[in-house]
Amino acid sequence: MTPLATAPWAKTAFGIDCSERNPIIVKATKTRRSLNFENIDETTLATVPASAVIADCLLQKESFTRWLTAPIASAQKAEKVFPSLLDIQLPFSVEDCEYTLLQTRPTTDRTGTRGLVAGARTVDIEKRLTVLSALGVNPHLLDQEGLALWTQSLEESPFVKGGSELRIVLYLSTERVTLSIGQNSEFLGAHTMRQLDADQIHRILKSYFPAPPPLTQWFITGPQAILPESGESPLDSLTKRWPGPMKMTREPPTFLARALATRALTPGPIRCNLRTGRFLHPALEQRQAKRPYQWAIASLMAGLLLCTINMAWIIFGAYRAADIQKKLHALATEITGSPHGIPAGQELLASRRAIETETLAMEPFLAATDTPITPTLKTLLLVAHKEGISIETLSMSRKNRVIQGFAPKWTQAEAACRHLNNQGWVATLERKDSPPGEERVAFIIGLERSHEKK
Amino acid sequence: MKKNNTTLPVLCGAAILSLFIGTLLTIRSLGQIERTAEIWLKKGNDLQEMTALRTIASEHRKLLEQYAQYPAAPAPLGELARLAVPGLNLMTRSTETHPSVPGWTAHKVNIGLIDISGDDFGRFLEALTTTTPPWAILDCTLSASPAPGRLAKVELVLETVGK
Numbered sequence: 060m061t062p063l064a065t066a067p068w069a070k071t072a073f074g075i076d077c078s079e080r081n082p083i084i085v086k087a088t089k090t091r092r093s094l095n096f097e098n099i100d101e102t103t104l105a106t107v108p109a110s111a112v113i114a115d116c117l118l119q120k121e122s123f124t125r126w127l128t129a130p131i132a133s134a135q136k137a138e139k140v141f142p143s144l145l146d147i148q149l150p151f152s153v154e155d156c157e158y159t160l161l162q163t164r165p166t167t168d169r170t171g172t173r174g175l176v177a178g179a180r181t182v183d184i185e186k187r188l189t190v191l192s193a194l195g196v197n198p199h200l201l202d203q204e205g206l207a208l209w210t211q212s213l214e215e216s217p218f219v220k221g222g223s224e225l226r227i228v229l230y231l232s233t234e235r236v237t238l239s240i241g242q243n244s245e246f247l248g249a250h251t252m253r254q255l256d257a258d259q260i261h262r263i264l265k266s267y268f269p270a271p272p273p274l275t276q277w278f279i280t281g282p283q284a285i286l287p288e289s290g291e292s293p294l295d296s297l298t299k300r301w302p303g304p305m306k307m308t309r310e311p312p313t314f315l316a317r318a319l320a321t322r323a324l325t326p327g328p329i330r331c332n333l334r335t336g337r338f339l340h341p342a343l344e345q346r347q348a349k350r351p352y353q354w355a356i357a358s359l360m361a362g363l364l365l366c367t368i369n370m371a372w373i374i375f376g377a378y379r380a381a382d383i384q385k386k387l388h389a390l391a392t393e394i395t396g397s398p399h400g401i402p403a404g405q406e407l408l409a410s411r412r413a414i415e416t417e418t419l420a421m422e423p424f425l426a427a428t429d430t431p432i433t434p435t436l437k438t439l440l441l442v443a444h445k446e447g448i449s450i451e452t453l454s455m456s457r458k459n460r461v462i463q464g465f466a467p468k469w470t471q472a473e474a475a476c477r478h479l480n481n482q483g484w485v486a487t488l489e490r491k492d493s494p495p496g497e498e499r500v501a502f503i504i505g506l507e508r509s510h511e512k513k
Numbered sequence: 514m515k516k517n518n519t520t521l522p523v524l525c526g527a528a529i530l531s532l533f534i535g536t537l538l539t540i541r542s543l544g545q546i547e548r549t550a551e552i553w554l555k556k557g558n559d560l561q562e563m564t565a566l567r568t569i570a571s572e573h574r575k576l577l578e579q580y581a582q583y584p585a586a587p588a589p590l591g592e593l594a595r596l597a598v599p600g601l602n603l604m605t606r607s608t609e610t611h612p613s614v615p616g617w618t619a620h621k622v623n624i625g626l627i628d629i630s631g632d633d634f635g636r637f638l639e640a641l642t643t644t645t646p647p648w649a650i651l652d653c654t655l656s657a658s659p660a661p662g663r664l665a666k667v668e669l670v671l672e673t674v675g676k
Contacts, residue, residue: 355524362531369538376549383556390563394570407559410566417573423619423674424576426649433642433650440635450631450665453655464657 063343064159064330066112066199066323073099073107074320075115075196076313078232079282082194085313087320094324096317104196109342114323116202116315117187117333119237119251122179123149124205126248130171134163137172145176156180157336161206161329175246177203177331184338199343201334202319204230205249208239210329211318212278215309218244224272225301227264228308229294230281230315231255237281240267246329257293261300275303284311431508435482442478446471449499460506463491465499472502479506577614583645585676587620590648597640602627606668617674621651626667628658634667641671648673 066072069089076083084104086097107113127144129137141160146153158178166173184201191198208228218226230237238250238260250263264271277298279286286307287294298305308314322330334340339347384403391406395413418425432455439462443450448471450464466472472488479486484506491501594603606623613619626634634655641648652670 351521352524355521355528358528359524359531362528362533362535365535365539366531369535369542372542373538379553380556383553383560386560387556387563390560390567394563394566407563410563414566414569417570417614420614421573421576423613423617423649423672424573424580426651426672427647428576432653433638436650436653437635437638440631440638444631449657450655451657453653455653456651 063347064200064332065326066343067326068346069110069112069324071108071111072320072323073104073111073113074316074318074323075104075113075191075198076315076319077115077190077194078118078234078315082196083282083313083316085316085320087317087324089324094321096313096320098313101194104194112200112323113196113198114200114202114319115187115191115196115198116204116207116319117179117183118235119204119249120235121183121187122177122203122205122333124175124177124203124246124249125149127174127176128166128171129174132165132170132172134165134172137163137174141174141176145178151180155182157184157333157338159331159333159335161331175329177206177329177333179203179333181338184333188334188338197340198334199340200319200323200332201338202322203249203331203333204237204251204315205239206246206329206331207315207318207322208237208249208280209241209246210322210327211314212239212280212308213244214318214321216278216306225264225268225275225303226278227275227301228278228280229260229284231279231283231285232281233283238263240264242267255293257296257300260297264301271301275301277301277303277305278308279305280308280311280314282312284308431483435479435484435506438478438482439475442475446474448472448475455506462504462506463502465493465497465501467499469500469502472500472504476504479504484508580617580646580674587646587648587673587675588644590622590624590671593640593644593648594637597636598629598633601629601633601637613674617676619672619674621670621672624669624671626669628664629667630664634665646673646675 071089072087074085074087082101084099084101086099086103088095088097104113125145125148127141127148129140129144131137131140138160142153142158145158149156156178158176160174160176162175164173165171179201187201188198208230212226212228224242226241228239230239234253236252236255238252240247240249240263247267252259275298277294279294284307286305287298294305310317332343334343387406388401388403391401391410394410395401401409436455439450439453442448443464446466448464448466450462452461452463454461466475469490472490476486476488485508487505487507489503489505491503493499493501590605591603594601604625604627606625608623609621610618611621626637629637638650641650648671650669651672652668654668656666658664658666
């Protein structure tokens with residue numbers, strides 16, 4: 060199980076930098092979008108709420124960071140060989156360390172895997188915890204100094220594409236100088252020395268970059284941070300050999316403490332906690348022990364939710380089907396008039412048959428109300444009378460509807476046609492040859508119902 | 514947090530089981546969703562059609578109720594013609610009866626009207642439709658008489674119902 064390297068559940072974190080005589084403590088409080096920092100004194104630590112997280116770090120001299128390269132493309136497999144590779148690189152046994160793999164990435168030729176490991180000897184962790192215990196502090200997280208300096212510099216001055224390629228964070232305190240080096244946004248390594256030694260720093264940088272890049276970005280921080288004023292300081296000498304802008308970070312004395320508090324509260328790359336294994340803080344141990352239960356409960360809830368949704372769907376479907384079936388049966392019973400004997404699924408068929416039979420038997424009743432012949436005949440007689448039309452033959456049946464006659468003028472035949480159309484007929488007027496001696500216009504009207512028209 | 518050693522395996526087992534059953538049910542539901550939708554659509558259409566059929570049945574019942582108010586026997590055509598058009602020459606060609614809905618008999622009559630004027634024919638039609646139960650014209654053939662005075666010969670097939 061991956062050890063907890065941050066405490067995202069916490070709202071408050073205390074970052075402690077014990078490098079000076081008096082510890083520098085920063086309280087970070089999570090707000091909706093950012094973190095609020097507050098410098099506090101040592102005495103406040105006695106009243107730290109249980110929900111808050113305390114983060115300290117192992118100094119660079121007490122810990123190590125290493126980039127390891129395994130000739131295996133699969134990251135999962137490479138992770139298994141990293142301990143052996145680390146064992147070869149360290150001057151002490153890996154069994155005597157607490158270490159953690161922070162990042163893996165494929166090599167540039169993609170045939171291998173690179174992994175960033177941070178660790179510390181158990182004796183150093185014990186010593187650090189003893190020192191902190193003497194101060195009345197029991198940190199939840201033990202970070203790594205070089206990594207903390209690097210990520211905080213990126214947090215406060217994000218990497219800009221096309222800017223400086225090489226970034227150096229120089230932490231200056233009364234008892235040490237720590238150097239955190241990175242290229243673009245990638246952490247390369249960290250080093251420490253007792254005092255600022257420009258030649259030593261130059262040698263370290265040369266080990267990463269045989270030739271200085273065009274631009275180097277320098278960040279000066281720490282309780283003793285000061286920008287060079289005269290042209291003969293060690294920092295001047297460095298910027299001459301590794302040219303580039305040298306800037307002071309915001310509030311340099313609290314930079315490391317801020318870094319530790321930020322890393323404790325926010326997830327991000329290369330987060331590290333070396334207080335693992337037997338050193339694990341009881342609160343984190345308890346939280347870590349809860350994780351399998353939380354996963355099991357979450358999975359159980361998800362499974363139950365799936366079952367519930369599906370069961371609800373099945374029940375709803377069955378209820379709806381039964382409801383429709385019930386309505387169909389009730390309608391069929393009402394239509395057919397027979398409460399029994401309609402098999403399920405036959406409701407529509409039985410109803411159709413019942414209505415067909417009933418309609419057939421009802422035909423004499425329906426004929427009196429439905430047949431359009433009588434009103435049409437009445438209209439026709441009225442129109443004929445009005446327009447002076449004489450009807451010669453007329454045939455009105457269900458299949459054949461034809462009127463033949465004479466009109467004084469064609470317009471009168473057309474008027475008769477219009478009257479019939481108004482009654483819902485589709486009347487087709489056709490002119491016929493009048494017999495010799497007949498001055499009136501002979502016509503023939505064919506009638507169709509609109510729904511019969513093809 | 515002290516928990517019984519068996520709690521986690523039991524929880525994991527229950528979670529796996531519930532996820533397994535949930536997944537099976539989801540697969541089943543997804544597999545059946547198209548068919549279920551089809552069935553619901555068909556049943557919905559059936560319901561619509563049956564509602565329309567019920568409307569027809571209801572109209573039939575109303576019509577029967579209306580006819581039940583009328584005299585049991587239809588008005589005799591001869592008397593109807595005499596009342597509407599005195600002196601009308603009505604010839605009954607054929608008469609037939611057949612059973613209609615239970616309790617009712619349909620009467621179909623084929624008549625001929627000789628030398629009837631347009632106005633008289635209109636009056637006779639009015640009498641046919643206003644009497645209760647009304648007579649329906651199923652078929653009408655009219656041919657003008659060659660004689661002057663706009664008289665015509667009309668053949669009618671009429672139908673009505675009685676008890």
